[in-house]
Amino acid sequence: MGALLHPRQNAALSLLPSNFGSHPTLFLIMRDATKIIRSTLTRSVASEPLHSGPVFAAPYHAPGDPSDMPYTYARSHNPTWTELERAIGQMESGPDYRATALVFASGMAACTAVFGAVLRPGDVAVLPSNAYYAARVLAQEYFAKMGVVVRLAPTANNAQAELLEGAKLLWLESPSNPTMDVCDIALLSEAAHRAGALVAVDNTTPTPLGQLPLALGADFSVASDTKAMTGHSDLLLGHVATRDLELRAKIDQWRTLTGAVLGPMEAWLALRSIATLPLRLERSCENAQKIAEFLTTRDQVTSVLYPGLPNHPGHAIAAKQMRYFGPVLSFILRDKSAAETFLAKSKLLTEATSFGGVTSTAERRARWGGDAIAEGFIRMSAGCEAVEDLIEDMAQALDAIR
Numbered sequence: 001m002g003a004l005l006h007p008r009q010n011a012a013l014s015l016l017p018s019n020f021g022s023h024p025t026l027f028l029i030m031r032d033a034t035k036i037i038r039s040t041l042t043r044s045v046a047s048e049p050l051h052s053g054p055v056f057a058a059p060y061h062a063p064g065d066p067s068d069m070p071y072t073y074a075r076s077h078n079p080t081w082t083e084l085e086r087a088i089g090q091m092e093s094g095p096d097y098r099a100t101a102l103v104f105a106s107g108m109a110a111c112t113a114v115f116g117a118v119l120r121p122g123d124v125a126v127l128p129s130n131a132y133y134a135a136r137v138l139a140q141e142y143f144a145k146m147g148v149v150v151r152l153a154p155t156a157n158n159a160q161a162e163l164l165e166g167a168k169l170l171w172l173e174s175p176s177n178p179t180m181d182v183c184d185i186a187l188l189s190e191a192a193h194r195a196g197a198l199v200a201v202d203n204t205t206p207t208p209l210g211q212l213p214l215a216l217g218a219d220f221s222v223a224s225d226t227k228a229m230t231g232h233s234d235l236l237l238g239h240v241a242t243r244d245l246e247l248r249a250k251i252d253q254w255r256t257l258t259g260a261v262l263g264p265m266e267a268w269l270a271l272r273s274i275a276t277l278p279l280r281l282e283r284s285c286e287n288a289q290k291i292a293e294f295l296t297t298r299d300q301v302t303s304v305l306y307p308g309l310p311n312h313p314g315h316a317i318a319a320k321q322m323r324y325f326g327p328v329l330s331f332i333l334r335d336k337s338a339a340e341t342f343l344a345k346s347k348l349l350t351e352a353t354s355f356g357g358v359t360s361t362a363e364r365r366a367r368w369g370g371d372a373i374a375e376g377f378i379r380m381s382a383g384c385e386a387v388e389d390l391i392e393d394m395a396q397a398l399d400a401i402r
Contacts, residue, residue, distance in 0.1 A: 032209060033278035039087040040275045054268035055079040076256045080267040087274055091208040092241035094215040100248050101241040102255060107204060107224020109260035110238035111135050114200050114220050117250040121147025123168035128155040130181060131173045133370040155181035158188055164195040173202040178330050178365050178379040180305040182314025185321055189217030209281055210324035214243050228327055228356030230273035231280045237262045237270055280358060280384055284327035288382035292329045294391050300398045305330040328355050333376035338401045339364040346397040348390055355381030360390055
């Protein structure tokens with residue numbers, strides 16, 4: 001059967017989870033939601049469980065040549081990681097390419113792996129000036145002090161394109177966190193490659209189901225899977241995906257040498273959670289859209305930042321490169337007091353940092369410092385509650401502002 005397929009289809013079949021048995025071509029025509037949900041199942045064997053359990057091991061039986069064995073020591077590999085990486089790699093893959101993924105103990109560990117594997121003293125890295133704060137601190141406070149030249153430009157208007165001469169790495173984040181700015185990933189990836197630079201995209205907010213950076217030309221897709229990918233606010237992990245096996249080997253070596261690994265229980269819980277991503281992401285993104293539209297009608301709100309709104313400056317680009325606009329939106333109230341009153345009066349918005357969980361959360365983001373935002377700036381993550389309840393609750397909280 002495989003011999004009758006297009007070469008690209010044969011490549012896609014190599015992503016096939018073991019549970020598809022004698023019907024491999026079915027995998028090629030399934031929708032993303034079906035692929036994701038079915039990717040965590042075991043092979044159909046009578047009396048065996050539908051999902052494998054976590055494998056707890058430090059050393060493995062390893063006689064003879066270590067290169068002949070898939071598992072020898074847990075800092076390098078674990079069967080539960082393998083299942084999780086296969087599922088994520090499948091999600092990061094496109095119709096004409098295969099991606100592979102490596103999982104890490106956190107999103108920042110994944111980010112650090114890309115910086116550490118790619119950058120050396122004297123190299124130039126171009127980052128968004130409004131990227132996730134911790135990524136900027138990592139670049140400016142650590143890698144810059146080791147001799148890496150860091151250049152910063154805003155995400156909006158593809159401003160980083162002006163700084164690419166002589167660069168080794170272009171780091172993108174679209175939408176940016178927390179200001180929700182959008183850049184053209186395909187355009188910037190092409191410009192970076194012409195300049196001889198690799199491209200990494202922080203894809204945490206949309207997840208691979210919402211946006212495929214590798215299909216848009218990026219060399220690395222990086223995410224904190226603590227957020228929407230696993231979606232239950234009870235795990236800390238991240239991943240790096242790439243189409244290039246040489247780049248994958250460099251990231252893999254970095255992980256092994258630094259020990260930035262997650263435990264098998266976390267990997268197993270992530271597999272449990274990823275199966276519900278299609279349902280969670282669709283619901284939370286629908287809620288975010290309706291909430292953003294509602295907020296534009298309120299006098300207490302001076303600005304609403306969400307790429308799903310037609311008047312957002314990056315809406316056209318986002319509509320071109322995103323399948324979902326994401327669960328995160330930001331809005332600005334007049335000052336610190338108004339924001340704190342709103343959060344105190346809300347009964348359904350859990351005041352917490354992070355985002356992407358099934359529970360709607362919000363925070364006055366300026367309390368952390370580090371971002372050029374107003375004191376009344378609120379970052380909100382729409383969860384999976386009934387949106388009517390969320391809007392009613394937010395309406396009464398806004399009414400309480402004097």
